[in-house]
Amino acid sequence: MHILITAGPTREPLDPVRYLTNRSSGRMGYALAEAARNEEHEVTLISGPVTLPAPEGIHLVKVETAREMYEAVQKHLSKADAAIFAAAVADYRPAVKAEQKIKKGAETLTLELERTEDILGSARSVFGFKGCLVGFAAETEKLIEHAQDKLVRKGCDLIIANDVSQPGIGFDSVENAVTLCLPGGRTQVMPRQSKAALAGELIQLISRLAR
Template identity: 45%
Template sequence: MERLRGKNVLVGVTGGIAAYKAAELVRLLVKCGAGVQVIMTRAAQQFLTPLTLQTLSGRPVLTDLFDLGMESEIGHIHAARSADLVVVVPATANTLAKMACGIADNYLTTVLLAVEAPVIVCPAMNHKMLAHPATQDNLATLKRRGVRIVEPASGSLACGEEGPGRLADLSVILETARRALTPQTLQGKKVLVSAGPTWEPFDPVRFITNPSSGKMGFALAAEAARRGASVDLVTGPTTLPDPAGLTTHRITTARDMERVVRTLAEEAHLVIMAAAVSDYRPEEAAPHKIKKDDEELTIRLVRNPDILAGLGKNKKPGQILVGFAAETEHLVRNATEKLQRKNLDLIVANDLTQPGAGFRSDTNVVKVLDRFGGVEELPCLSKEEIARRLLDRIESLGAR
């Protein structure tokens, strides 16, 4: 959560039933290392007490524009100037209308007129209120002004009806906040990332695979999307949820992955193949479950297509191709050979025998080798941090 660490985030809470979820968002932002200043409207205080949010944020909650203590130093202007980001959660139809019309009749709407930091609004309301032309016009106006809208989810609403209008999941709001604080260095670029294992079945219930969790590839895809890229993530079977703000393609076998990746790579400026693709598959897959008996079972394996080598062979001018190498010995030698043989620009090599490295871990220990002969060794870091550093390296490579 490095993008939020040390940042000043204003959280505006307005008067909707989803206001109670703002408490958890404040807790998550503080956990990420952000300094959080909460502003509550009078209506919001009917659903949630300022004391709750003050306890979670560690700062007095701003509520009264005419409070002599709060405004002794023109507090609303100070709050606006000190903010790195503003998140309005939930954003009611009433507050959206005030924002669109420039009305400043409470602490929050006054700050919103003075703030220069990025603003995120998270609408939550009855589905008919959301669909009303006035609300839709107000949202369109805010979008034109550069306000980021976190679209509400669909489901059961407080009124008992079903439809769009639920506050978006907090993980989506948090990811939007991180993206708003990330320099858009990949704006206009198309990025393709592969992740996870592949499954190669030999009957309907059994398959050959590896322990890849997909965490490294997912972290890379999410970081590229934060930097403004249009990202396609092609992933084998994992338990990870689809990251927000990008397109996820879920496949099963190596041949499935090859088909999807080959098509998407045609338009990609950057291709990062972080998937642990099975090198072999059973020559035949039984149509029914193979029953256990007293005989030994022999399965003949055949080679899967080498997706990365195929991409290297057909690499487009200006396209950057990045591969991964998981090794148990001769790390640099094997990775260098793979880099050259497959026409890569960069390869990320990790020794699976090292503590904190390899499959299913939240951390990794890698060496990054480039086509110019450079080798950078990264210590044990979170896969999220490795993704950030790797994309920094890739961007500098593209500038050479």
């Protein structure tokens, strides 16, 4: 089976030296890629900027911005049987990138932001993907409510929801604890464990869903 996985953050440039980003380390997406490879799946990993070593035996596509990730997914998604969107893609980017470094001046600075491309939301409606579609929902409140809403709106087979307000899991951590949200309001709690161990369980579940 061919599995496409996105991982890491995106960086949205403000000027030549600054950008908007988030705290994603990419560890969960990379763990999923390694777990899929270990199960002898063919893996395409589309990664934002991370400090992790490239996993061996996979096809790694490096991108920087949300638009670049969107274009890479559009290019590679048709070959996949399952797609796991684990990247923490910026929701907004600066409407205008300054050509020169913005200098310190007034006491306040107002930035105009515009929406970035909705990669997960485009998988079905724009890219025509028919395979198993899995998304992540990193939330700080109303975890299940937001995840179930995302599942329906974006046509997913599974949303993996995690509460990133909890210390020691999620962003910047080697551990995670998630709740699986499936169609029909079904949920399954997966307890705190290493991201590597969690990835192994998730790949087995997603393989069954894809088949």
